[in-house]
Amino acid sequence: MPVSPDYRPDPQFVTLGDEYGDAVRAATFPQSIVRFRNDAAAATVGLETLTEAEWIAHFARFEPLPGQPGPIAMRYHGHQFRTYNPDLGDGRGFLAAQLRETPGAQAASDRVASGSATEGRLLDLGTKGSGTTPWSRTADGRLTLKGGMREVLAAEMLEAQGVPTSRAFSLIETGEELERGDEPSPTRSAVLVRLSHSHIRFGTFQRAAYFGRTDMLEALVAHARALYHPQVAEGDVPGFLGAVVEASARLTARWVAAGFVHGVLNTDNLNVTGESFDYGPWRFLPYYEPGFTAAYFDQTGLYAFARQPEAVFWALTQLGGALKPIADAEPLTAALNSFGPAYIRELRAAFLDRLGVKSLGEAADQRLLDTTLALQREVGEAGRWEPLFHDWFGGFPSSARAVTGPRAKLWQGKAFDNFRFALFEHEPDRPERLESPAFARAEPEEMLIDEVESLWAAIAEQDDWAPFHDKVARLRQTGAARR
Known part of the structure; x- marks a missing residue:
C-alpha cells in the first residue's frame, strides 16, 4: 500500500481557479538517488510507508499522490530588495500536493498551529529544482545538490531551535551537471521537496492588487483566512492582516533568538502563516554582530541580522497596501502598527524559551x-x-x-x-x-x-x-x- 491510513489529501489551492497558478510537468532527470528522506516528517502526513521506489516515483518523477491534481506553478509578484518585480512566480518549483497533518503530530509540534484539532493543519509539499515553468524566464529551473543540502541543514537547525519552519522532506540527486556562478562548476544537481504550512506569499496578494483584481484579492483573503487563520471572522480583512502580522512577529523574534539571518527577505519569501520556507544564502551568527549579512549581494546590509524586524515590517506594509482596495485604510494601519508590540512580546518569549x-x-x-x-x-x-x-x-x-x-x-x-x-x-x-x-x-x-x-x-x-x-x-x- 503506497500510503498509510493517516494520509489525508486535501488539495485546496486548486479550488481558487486557473488564474492563481499553472499546471506544469516536472523535468525528466537522468538519475534518481535518494540522499535524504525525512521519515519523521513523512509520518506526520501518512507517507512514511512509501517504498523507495514509490518515494522516487512521487518525489523525483512527481507522479501525483493519490487524490492530488498534479503539479501547479503558483503565480505571484514581489518586492526584491524593495524593487517591485511583476515577472516572478514559481520558476523552479511547484505545489506538488496538499494534505492534512495528523492531529497528534500537530499537538506535539512547536510550530504555529492553525486549523481544528480534528482536521490537522493543511500542509503543502512544494518543490525546488523540479524543472522549468512559465515563470522560469531565462533560468534552467534546477537546484544544485549543495543548495539542497544547505536547505536541509537550515530547516533541521531551525526546527531544533523552535523556529516556525518548513521541513526538508526529500532530497534526491538527479544526475545533471549544472553551471553556476557562485559554485565551482559543473556542479551536481538535485530536486528538493519541502513540507510547509502554506506557500501563499505576500506577493500572491501583490499580484492581484497589481492587476486591480479586487475579486482575486477577496478570494485570496477568504481562502487564506479559512484555511490558516480560522479564528478571524469571515470578511474581516484587517483582522486577517492582524493575524499575519502576529505570526510574522513571532517568526522574526524566533529568528533573532536563534541568531539566524535569512538573507533574502523579499515579499515573495514571506507567507501568510508566519513560517519560513525558502533558504538560499542563509547564515547563523558566529557571534553577536548586528550588521552581519548572509548574502554576498546584500551590499547595503538591507537584510542584516538586526534589520530583520524592519525588513519584515516593511514587507507587511506592502501586504497591507495590497489589501487597501478591499478594506479601509485606518483599520489596516492599526493592524500593521501591532507589529512592534507583538515583536517585543514574542522576542521576550523566544529568549525565555532558548534559556529554558x-x-x-x-x-x-x-x-x-x-x-x-x-x-x-x-x-x-x-x-x-x-x-x-x-x-x-x-x-x-x-x-x-x-x-x-x-x-x-x-x-x-x-x-x-x-x-x-x-x-x-x-x-x-x-x-x-x-x-x-x-x-x-x-x-x-x-x-x-x-x-x-x-x-x-x-x-x-x-x-x-x-x-x-x-x-x-x-x-x-x-x-x-x-x-
Whole structure:
C-alpha cells in the first residue's frame, strides 16, 4: 500500500481557479538517488510507508499522490530588495500536493498551529529544482545538490531551535551537471521537496492588487483566512492582516533568538502563516554582530541580522497596501502598527524559551532579554552566539556545568553578573531536560559556515554522506532535548 491510513489529501489551492497558478510537468532527470528522506516528517502526513521506489516515483518523477491534481506553478509578484518585480512566480518549483497533518503530530509540534484539532493543519509539499515553468524566464529551473543540502541543514537547525519552519522532506540527486556562478562548476544537481504550512506569499496578494483584481484579492483573503487563520471572522480583512502580522512577529523574534539571518527577505519569501520556507544564502551568527549579512549581494546590509524586524515590517506594509482596495485604510494601519508590540512580546518569549526558564512577568522578562543581549555583545567573538544558550539552559541548575566548562572564563564581570541575576530570578522550566546527553556535551550544536562547507566537502570530494547524516541526527537530539 503506497500510503498509510493517516494520509489525508486535501488539495485546496486548486479550488481558487486557473488564474492563481499553472499546471506544469516536472523535468525528466537522468538519475534518481535518494540522499535524504525525512521519515519523521513523512509520518506526520501518512507517507512514511512509501517504498523507495514509490518515494522516487512521487518525489523525483512527481507522479501525483493519490487524490492530488498534479503539479501547479503558483503565480505571484514581489518586492526584491524593495524593487517591485511583476515577472516572478514559481520558476523552479511547484505545489506538488496538499494534505492534512495528523492531529497528534500537530499537538506535539512547536510550530504555529492553525486549523481544528480534528482536521490537522493543511500542509503543502512544494518543490525546488523540479524543472522549468512559465515563470522560469531565462533560468534552467534546477537546484544544485549543495543548495539542497544547505536547505536541509537550515530547516533541521531551525526546527531544533523552535523556529516556525518548513521541513526538508526529500532530497534526491538527479544526475545533471549544472553551471553556476557562485559554485565551482559543473556542479551536481538535485530536486528538493519541502513540507510547509502554506506557500501563499505576500506577493500572491501583490499580484492581484497589481492587476486591480479586487475579486482575486477577496478570494485570496477568504481562502487564506479559512484555511490558516480560522479564528478571524469571515470578511474581516484587517483582522486577517492582524493575524499575519502576529505570526510574522513571532517568526522574526524566533529568528533573532536563534541568531539566524535569512538573507533574502523579499515579499515573495514571506507567507501568510508566519513560517519560513525558502533558504538560499542563509547564515547563523558566529557571534553577536548586528550588521552581519548572509548574502554576498546584500551590499547595503538591507537584510542584516538586526534589520530583520524592519525588513519584515516593511514587507507587511506592502501586504497591507495590497489589501487597501478591499478594506479601509485606518483599520489596516492599526493592524500593521501591532507589529512592534507583538515583536517585543514574542522576542521576550523566544529568549525565555532558548534559556529554558519560565516567565516572571513583563519587567523581569525584559530585564533578562536586555542582559542576555548585553552579555552576548560583551563576550563577542570569544563566546560566539550559541554557547551561551547551551551553557546556561535551565538557569540555576546549569551553574556548575557552565562555570566548569570550556567557557568558564567568560562567565564573569559586570555584564555577566547582571545576566546571572536576571536569569536566576526565573524559575527553570522542566529542568529534567538537562538530563539529555545533548547537555552533557561541552559544545552545543551550531551551524556555522565552516562546518557547512566541511560537510559539503565530504560529499563533493568523497561522496561521503555520513557526516551530513550524523549532523542531522545530532540536531534532532538537540531539538528533542529542548522540547
